[in-house]
Each structure stands twice: as C-alpha cells, then as structure tokens.
Amino acid sequence: MSASLPCLGYGLGLRSAYYQDILDQSPAVDWFEVVSENFMVQGGKALYYLDAIAERYPLVMHGVSLSIGGPHALDQGYLQQLKVLADRVKPAWVSDHLCWSRGNAHQLHDLLPLPYTEESLYYVADRVRQVQDVLQRPLVLENVSSYVRSADDDFSEWAFLEALSRLSDCELLLDVNNVYVSSRNHGFDPWTFIQGLPANKVRQLHLAGHSDYGDYVIDTHDHPVSDPVWALYQRTLDYLGPVATLLERDDHFPLFEELLNELQKARELGASVLNRRQKCA
Amino acid sequence: MRLIDWQLAFERYLLGAPVAADVTLGSSLMGGPTLDVSTGLAIYHNAYQARLQEVLRADFPAIHDWLGDDEFEQLTAAYIRQNPSDHYNLRWLGKGFELFIRQHLVPEQSAPLAELAALEWAFTLAFDAPPGTPLTMQDMAQLAPQDWPTLQVSPSPSLQWLECAFNSVAIWRSVKDQAQFPGCTPLDSAHTVVICRNELVCQYRSLEPEEANALKGLFEREWSFAELCSELTVICGEGAPFQAVTWLKQWVHDGWLQRHKS
Numbered sequence: 001m002s003a004s005l006p007c008l009g010y011g012l013g014l015r016s017a018y019y020q021d022i023l024d025q026s027p028a029v030d031w032f033e034v035v036s037e038n039f040m041v042q043g044g045k046a047l048y049y050l051d052a053i054a055e056r057y058p059l060v061m062h063g064v065s066l067s068i069g070g071p072h073a074l075d076q077g078y079l080q081q082l083k084v085l086a087d088r089v090k091p092a093w094v095s096d097h098l099c100w101s102r103g104n105a106h107q108l109h110d111l112l113p114l115p116y117t118e119e120s121l122y123y124v125a126d127r128v129r130q131v132q133d134v135l136q137r138p139l140v141l142e143n144v145s146s147y148v149r150s151a152d153d154d155f156s157e158w159a160f161l162e163a164l165s166r167l168s169d170c171e172l173l174l175d176v177n178n179v180y181v182s183s184r185n186h187g188f189d190p191w192t193f194i195q196g197l198p199a200n201k202v203r204q205l206h207l208a209g210h211s212d213y214g215d216y217v218i219d220t221h222d223h224p225v226s227d228p229v230w231a232l233y234q235r236t237l238d239y240l241g242p243v244a245t246l247l248e249r250d251d252h253f254p255l256f257e258e259l260l261n262e263l264q265k266a267r268e269l270g271a272s273v274l275n276r277r278q279k280c281a
Numbered sequence: 282m283r284l285i286d287w288q289l290a291f292e293r294y295l296l297g298a299p300v301a302a303d304v305t306l307g308s309s310l311m312g313g314p315t316l317d318v319s320t321g322l323a324i325y326h327n328a329y330q331a332r333l334q335e336v337l338r339a340d341f342p343a344i345h346d347w348l349g350d351d352e353f354e355q356l357t358a359a360y361i362r363q364n365p366s367d368h369y370n371l372r373w374l375g376k377g378f379e380l381f382i383r384q385h386l387v388p389e390q391s392a393p394l395a396e397l398a399a400l401e402w403a404f405t406l407a408f409d410a411p412p413g414t415p416l417t418m419q420d421m422a423q424l425a426p427q428d429w430p431t432l433q434v435s436p437s438p439s440l441q442w443l444e445c446a447f448n449s450v451a452i453w454r455s456v457k458d459q460a461q462f463p464g465c466t467p468l469d470s471a472h473t474v475v476i477c478r479n480e481l482v483c484q485y486r487s488l489e490p491e492e493a494n495a496l497k498g499l500f501e502r503e504w505s506f507a508e509l510c511s512e513l514t515v516i517c518g519e520g521a522p523f524q525a526v527t528w529l530k531q532w533v534h535d536g537w538l539q540r541h542k543s
Contacts, residue, residue: 037370043439044409045481065369071288078369103292104285106365109332110325112291119284147321148310152282185321187314215315218324 008058008092008204008244010267012259015249019049021256026056029263033246034089036063036096040081050089059089060204060246062173063096065107066131068141069114069124070100079134086135092244093203095140095173098124098161115150116160121167128168140203141165142173143193145181145210145219157182158196165201172197174243175206176233177219180226184217190232199240207233207266208248222251224262230269237273245270282309294322295329296365333361333374340375341401343456344394347465359385372409375402393447393465400449400474403441404485407478410439415479415536421529430507433541436500439478440537446471450487479536486535491516495528496537503541 009030014022016038021027032053039050053059065078086094099111114120131139143161155163165172174197183190207230209223225233225247237243247263282290282305290306312318337357338345345353363385364377379398383391415437424432436442451463473493476485488496498504498512506525513521532538 037372040370041372041409042411044478046409048481067369071285071292075369100288102369103295104289106292106296106367107369108292108295108329109366109371110295110329112325115284115287117284123284147316147324148312148318150287151309151311185313185316186311216313216320216324 007242011246013248017253031058033060036061061091061094066096067102070102098141111144113146116153116155125167140171145178158193171203173204177208181217181219204244336371346456397449403476407439413438416538432506434538441476443474
C-alpha cells in the first residue's frame with residue numbers, strides 16, 4: 001500500500017495568480033506543486049516568489065514538457081535545466097506525465113496519449129531510467145486524460161502503468177480526475193483502473209475539474225472538482241490509505257479563499273475516509 | 282503501425298489545417314461509446330491551436346487589442362502554421378512574431394504593427410532575464426576617485442533597446458491603462474525607448490537623442506566615463522561632467538548598468 005511512501009498532506013498548485021496571497025496570508029496548505037517549466041527561466045518575479053514560498057512550504061515539481069514517450073531523443077538541455085531547478089527547489093519529488101508532448105520536428109505542447117503496446121513499454125521504460133539517472137531520484141509519472149486511444153493496444157492503461165513502474169522503478173501520480181475523464185470517453189470502469197495500479201507505487205493524487213459535454217468530457221482544470229470525482233477520490237483513499245493530495249486549477253481562477261475552501265473539502269473528506277478506515281482496521 | 286510512424290502521423294495532423302486525419306492515422310485509433318475518433322482528434326487539434334494562441338494573446342495584448350479577436354486569431358494562426366514551436370517552454374513562442382508580421386503583411390500595415398510587437402516582446406524579455414549585478418548608488422559612492430575616469434559599464438541583462446518610428450508606447454500604454462485606443466501615428470522623428478527590469482518591475486523610458494547617444498557610446502563603443510565627459514563637451518561645453526554624472530545617476534537608479542566585464 002502507498003502508506004509506505006511518506007505523505008505530504010494536502011497541497012495546491014502554485015499559480016502566479018496566488019503568489020502574493022500565499023505570502024500575505026501564509027495559508028494552511030501543507031505543500032505546493034510547481035509547474036517546472038514556469039520556473040526554468042533565469043530571473044524575475046517567478047523565481048523570486050518561488051524562493052520566497054520555498055522558504056515556508058515544502059514543494060513538489062511537476063513538469064509538462066519531458067515528453068517521456070516522444071519520438072525524439074531525450075532533450076538533455078531540458079533535463080539539465082530540470083536538474084538545476086530541482087537542486088534549487090529541493091522538491092519532495094519530481095513528476096511529469098506518461099505521454100508525449102514533442103513530435104519529431106516540433107513541440108506540440110499537449111499531453112498526448114501513447115499506444116499501450118510492448119514497443120511503447122520498453123521504449124518508455126528505457127527513457128525513464130535515463131531521466132532518473134540524470135535527476136538521481138525516481139521519476140513520478142501521471143496518467144493523462146485522453147480523447148482517442150490506439151487500436152493496437154496490448155495493455156490497458158493501468159496495466160501499462162503497472163508494468164512501467166515495475167520495469168523502471170518509477171512512481172505514479174494518480175490523477176483521479178483524469179481517470180474519470182478517460183473512463184467516460186473510452187467507456188471503462190474507473191475503479192478497475194485504480195485497483196489495477198500498484199498501490200505501493202502511488203506517490204501522489206491529483207484532483208481537478210473538467211468540462212462535461214454529455215457525449216464526452218474534457219480535462220480543463222477550470223471548474224471545481226465534480227461530485228463523481230470526489231466520490232472516486234474517497235474510494236481511492238479508502239483503498240490506498242494516506243496519499244499526498246493536490247488540488248489543481250489552471251484557468252478561471254477563483255478567489256484564493258474559494259480554492260482554499262475546496263482544498264479544505266478534500267482534507268475533510270480525506271480525514272473522514274482515513275478515520276473510518278483506521279477504525280475498520 | 283510502429284510507434285514512431287503513429288506519432289509522426291499524429292504530429293502531421295496536429296500541425297496541419299483542421300481537416301480529417303489521414304486514413305492510416307484514423308484507422309489506428311479508437312474512440313469510445315459516445316466519442317468518435319474524429320471528434321477525439323478534433324479535441325487535440327483545437328487544444329493545440331487554442332493553447333498557442335492563448336500564449337500569444339498574453340504576450341501581445343496590445344496587438345490583440347488593436348486587431349480585435351478575429352484578425353488576431355487569423356494572424357496568430359498563420360504565425361503558428363509558419364513557426365511551429367521549437368522550444369519546450371511556451372514562453373519563447375512569440376520570439377519570431379515581429380519578423381513574421383514584417384514578412385506577412387504589406388509594409389504600410391506591417392511597420393507599426395511589427396514595432397508594437399517588438400515593444401511587447403521587449404517587455405517579455407526584460408521580465409525574466411537574468412538579474413545580473415546592477416550597479417547601485419552605494420557602488421558608485423564607494424568608487425575611488427582615481428577609478429572614475431576609467432569606469433566602464435555594460436547594460437544590465439534585462440535592458441532592451443528599441444527605436445520607435447510610431448507612437449507604439451502610447452498604444453501600449455493605452456492598453457495597459459484600459460484607455461481609449463489613441464490611433465496609430467508616425468512620430469515626427471524616431472526616438473529610443475529603453476525597457477529594463479528594476480528589481481522585479483519592468484519599466485520603460487523614452488530617451489532624448491543626446492541621452493540615447495551617450496548610452497550607445499557607453500554600451501557599443503565602450504566609452505569610459507572620461508570619454509563620455511569628453512564626448513559631451515560638444516553639446517554641453519563646460520557642463521559636460523555635470524551632465525554625465527546626472528545621467529549616470531539616473532541610469533544607476535533605474536538599474537540599467539552593471540560593471541563592464543572585459
């Protein structure tokens with residue numbers, strides 16, 4: 001079970017809209033997750049706030065541009081800058097996504113799904129090991145939302161994640177919202193997905209909002225967490241035990257207080273589930 | 282289909298016009314119970330375009346304000362097609378926007394628009410440039426008298442330099458202040474605008490030609506302080522050292538200078 005990995009508690013994504021609120025209010029947030037690329041710059045406000053907030057809170061780095069499954073050679077310049085940032089931030093862990101975001105010629109700036117085939121598995125596992133060698137720490141990989149999938153898959157997404165973590169020793173960031181979004185789009189049972197993951201490898205959970213268009217769901221991070229995702233989150237915590245939980249918001253930013261209230265909801269739901277779980281044990 | 286072939290087909294689809302994917306890519310994919318493959322692919326295509334255009338809207342708010350939604354969308358769509366992103370950080374997406382405008386539009390349209398793009402890009406460059414080690418008033422106070430004549434300075438890393446032939450600063454200012462668009466007019470004579478980050482705040486200042494020439498002398502011809510005083514005697518006579526010190530004080534105050542590294 002994931003209880004073997006240390007749990008940071010309940011965190012928020014660090015976004016520029018809230019930098020000053022955080023410094024002014026010192027809110028009761030256990031940790032912040034930073035988007036690595038936002039701070040891979042040489043100076044200015046972003047780094048100033050990063051350093052100031054790092055003095056007060058534990059941080060985790062979460063990248064979007066590693067392109068671990070991309071058709072290109074791993075970008076050594078990117079990796080070196082990521083390492084420089086990690087040395088500066090001293091994050092509790094470093095994560096990115098199981099996806100590809102760069103093509104052969106150009107950056108695509110999206111979290112594109114991989115075919116879950118044996119070819120992909122060994123290709124990605126080898127690259128994960130290379131990244132871990134540079135970073136000198138396990139890489140944590142997140143499941144992405146998807147809107148198409150390969151017709152040639154050899155594995156389910158969860159079986160692929162399990163095999164990848166076994167082959168490469170990477171850890172997992174389970175985005176509960178992404179599981180829900182993909183389950184609606186592809187017609188699988190989200191609970192089967194979560195139960196199929198190696199629980200002892202789940203380092204972190206993500207919660208976020210999405211846009212529901214009826215026939216399909218898009219992972220937009222611009223709404224509060226939906227009721228079905230909250231329900232899946234509670235069930236997940238009941239299954240995994242305490243796991244660091246992060247609330248993401250990337251657009252239509254509400255007042256900071258509203259976001260803190262939503263994080264408090266996660267905290268209370270989590271406490272309720274974990275207390276009940278403890279009593280049952 | 283091999284992984285690399287599948288990814289290359291996917292990349293071609295994303296970078297191309299929003300039409301149906303080629304048959305090979307389409308047949309290699311599956312949708313879901315109520316999400317067909319073409320809709321799923323269109324979600325990715327739309328997201329690619331929308332994400333990049335959102336970045337350009339944020340980096341070029343004055344261009345956006347000037348052109349309006351539709352024209353800005355057309356211009357940026359053409360830019361993205363011609364200049365797909367090559368850097369992992371979207372912060373660099375707008376690097377070629379000024380040049381693209383100059384090449385894409387007729388000169389009468391492009392000249393003021395490109396100048397405004399250059400001004401907005403200068404602010405983004407100043408925003409996250411390395412901090413460097415700007416000279417401070419305290420540094421100057423501690424400078425030994427014998428070191429003044431040979432003092433040489435370089436621009437701070439965030440300092441950007443722009444020659445404006447149009448009222449681009451007024452247009453930029455009006456957008457920043459959410460004031461009425463002042464209209465685009467050529468200036469009687471071109472002037473220099475310096476943009477620089479001082480501490481964490483990006484600031485700009487328009488320079489009179491004499492001040493601009495003095496700064497250029499320091500930066501481009503590596504004048505020492507003594508040479509600056511000497512050059513200024515042409516326009517200031519005996520007041521040259523006073524003028525040099527006055528400007529130097531202002532430039533140090535604005536965070537524009539650091540010690541020259543030979």
